[in-house]
Amino acid sequence: MTSDGGIKIPSRLPLLLSHEGVLLPGSTVRFSVDSPRNMQLVSQRLLRGTSLKSTIIGRRTPPPSCLCSPTFSGSLSPFFHLCVCRIGTAGIAVQVVGSNWPKPHYSLLITGLCRFRVSSLLKERPFVLAEVEQLDKLDQYTTPATEGAAAEDEELGELSKKFYQAAVQLLGMLDMSVPVVAKFRRLLDSLPRETLPDVVASMIRTSNKEKLQVLDAVSLEERFKKALPMLTKQIEGLKLLQKTRKMNPDNEKRVLSVRKGGVFPGRQFNLDGEDEEEDGDDAVALEKKVHGANMPDAALRVCLKELKRLKKMPQSMPEYALTRNYLDLMVELPWSKSTKDCLDIRAARTLLDNDHYAMDKLKRRVLEYLAVRQLKTSLKGPILCFVGPPGVGKTSVGRSIARTLGREFHRIALGGVCDQSDIRGHRRTYVGSMPGRIINGLKTVGVNNPVFLLDEVDKLGKSLQGDPAAALLEVLDPEQNHSFTDHYLNVAFDLSQVLFIATANTTATIPPALLDRMEVLQVPGYTQEERVEIAHRHLIPNQLEQHGLTPQQLHIPQETTQDIISRYTREAGVRSLERKIGAICRAVAVKVAEGHRCEGIKSLPLMQMIVTAIKLCSYCATISG
Numbered sequence: 001m002t003s004d005g006g007i008k009i010p011s012r013l014p015l016l017l018s019h020e021g022v023l024l025p026g027s028t029v030r031f032s033v034d035s036p037r038n039m040q041l042v043s044q045r046l047l048r049g050t051s052l053k054s055t056i057i058g059r060r061t062p063p064p065s066c067l068c069s070p071t072f073s074g075s076l077s078p079f080f081h082l083c084v085c086r087i088g089t090a091g092i093a094v095q096v097v098g099s100n101w102p103k104p105h106y107s108l109l110i111t112g113l114c115r116f117r118v119s120s121l122l123k124e125r126p127f128v129l130a131e132v133e134q135l136d137k138l139d140q141y142t143t144p145a146t147e148g149a150a151a152e153d154e155e156l157g158e159l160s161k162k163f164y165q166a167a168v169q170l171l172g173m174l175d176m177s178v179p180v181v182a183k184f185r186r187l188l189d190s191l192p193r194e195t196l197p198d199v200v201a202s203m204i205r206t207s208n209k210e211k212l213q214v215l216d217a218v219s220l221e222e223r224f225k226k227a228l229p230m231l232t233k234q235i236e237g238l239k240l241l242q243k244t245r246k247m248n249p250d251n252e253k254r255v256l257s258v259r260k261g262g263v264f265p266g267r268q269f270n271l272d273g274e275d276e277e278e279d280g281d282d283a284v285a286l287e288k289k290v291h292g293a294n295m296p297d298a299a300l301r302v303c304l305k306e307l308k309r310l311k312k313m314p315q316s317m318p319e320y321a322l323t324r325n326y327l328d329l330m331v332e333l334p335w336s337k338s339t340k341d342c343l344d345i346r347a348a349r350t351l352l353d354n355d356h357y358a359m360d361k362l363k364r365r366v367l368e369y370l371a372v373r374q375l376k377t378s379l380k381g382p383i384l385c386f387v388g389p390p391g392v393g394k395t396s397v398g399r400s401i402a403r404t405l406g407r408e409f410h411r412i413a414l415g416g417v418c419d420q421s422d423i424r425g426h427r428r429t430y431v432g433s434m435p436g437r438i439i440n441g442l443k444t445v446g447v448n449n450p451v452f453l454l455d456e457v458d459k460l461g462k463s464l465q466g467d468p469a470a471a472l473l474e475v476l477d478p479e480q481n482h483s484f485t486d487h488y489l490n491v492a493f494d495l496s497q498v499l500f501i502a503t504a505n506t507t508a509t510i511p512p513a514l515l516d517r518m519e520v521l522q523v524p525g526y527t528q529e530e531r532v533e534i535a536h537r538h539l540i541p542n543q544l545e546q547h548g549l550t551p552q553q554l555h556i557p558q559e560t561t562q563d564i565i566s567r568y569t570r571e572a573g574v575r576s577l578e579r580k581i582g583a584i585c586r587a588v589a590v591k592v593a594e595g596h597r598c599e600g601i602k603s604l605p606l607m608q609m610i611v612t613a614i615k616l617c618s619y620c621a622t623i624s625g
């Protein structure tokens, strides 16, 4: 990186393009990265690279006109033409923090080094790579202030002197303790004069547009000319504020804020209290939500403690986002929100009969279970586990139970889960930590008494990351689940109101301890006659509706259904049969959309299509595919 021309940045730089914030040389800014291209840049360049060179990236805030362009996050050529001719800042990534919650993203802390101009674009994917020309000298920070000044011509010397004096005047007007002012003064004196416009513009409160103007000013003189009015505006603003304070001493307590964001080579500070106020409002709103969430005392205590920490944290700290996410989840959880059960056994029987044909034994046991629940509301009852071949309606009975009770339904697919953190969540000390599926499910349904269907408990795996079945033991044990503690929450959540139902294809692979906590209800496969009935009562009407057809447009006689079952399906359940009926519906939908009428007579209404055994042959290609 060093040559006779001083320290050099790499000539090929990956570009981080987002509209969030402006990075000026000499300042440190935190950026949140979540667009696909920028994510690729972080994962392929910053996280894989091992050299110092690989931590240097280019940063450019696209002009506002690009932001509304639909190409901004997609294919980007037109907006590129706009950006190519402009100036950016090369920066060094000093910190990369990744998180998966609420969605995958990285947070980058970047320190601006120098300006560059994009000479040409080398590639756009997987991230943007450009050939760049370095515009500022990098060794200016290492050159003592006086040496830099010696080279200045008269006019520039005058300008920089004026700028320095304005910066000192502004510093004197700030409501800060004497040691802090002294520290900033020392910083101001130690900086080479040519870096002052960038450093001061990044510290004072200005719009991104104004900061971009400073960035785009390649000549030092122009940069001073652009930054000086911003500084003067701040001074005028403060003078006005002091005047009003003198007239109204009550406002005396309005203290100007000092923001301790990491700024290179000094620290970033804000020159008015507006932002602080916004943060304050935000914290007050969050505190209100915490008090209004009706959470138990233990959880409330934890939340208030976290809130207190949050208020003291600068927003730029990575932990701020983590704590904020945690508190957001805590207030969103349904600690004491529940739906009222509206159980009527007769209505439940009708509903179960309407939704499912046959399965008499299973329906009888479900009704017994519901009846006992009606008589004894606080039933610490058995967990029902429906065991049977695929497609026999286990999941769908679970859904019907939720409907009969008037409860929310949530399905948790456990097939292939082999990490116990999937159930219990990760501790908050982990990067990308998040709550487990149980807590996530509760957040999704928004009530604390839903019906949770634990689908495919027989397909739980085991790995080095722990045994998820062991974590489920606590969830399903009525003696323990009133104080279920997710690792992410780290406070107990009462799961005793949740109605758990499990499904499995076989009991052979369910861990014995888990099986012991459940009452197994076998759901056998169907006979040919039962399948024909299920098809005509449920599957055909459902498929017609899903494909926008009416019984007047398509009729499948019983013999045809028997034919489909015997010739095209080999299963214990009815899922494959349902798919074949769906295939017939699709083929008929095409004909209906084409306007299938009696040959030539357009005035006649659309004809009903009857799928006879002979016609079935012509659909063979569709349904056996």
Ligand SMILES: Nc1ncnc2c1ncn2[C@@H]1O[C@H](COP(=O)(O)OP(=O)(O)OP(=O)(O)O)[C@@H](O)[C@H]1O
Pocket: 355, 356, 357, 358, 359, 388, 389, 390, 391, 392, 393, 394, 395, 396, 397, 503, 504, 505, 534, 538, 539, 573, 574, 575, 578
């Ligand atoms: N007795 C029945 N009456 C009405 N529809 C049924 C019946 N049995 C199954 N079905 C229908 O079959 C389809 C498949 O059922 P479901 O998804 O509940 O099967 P499953 O037993 O949970 O299968 P898997 O073990 O693969 O999860 C659903 O559309 C369901 O409505």
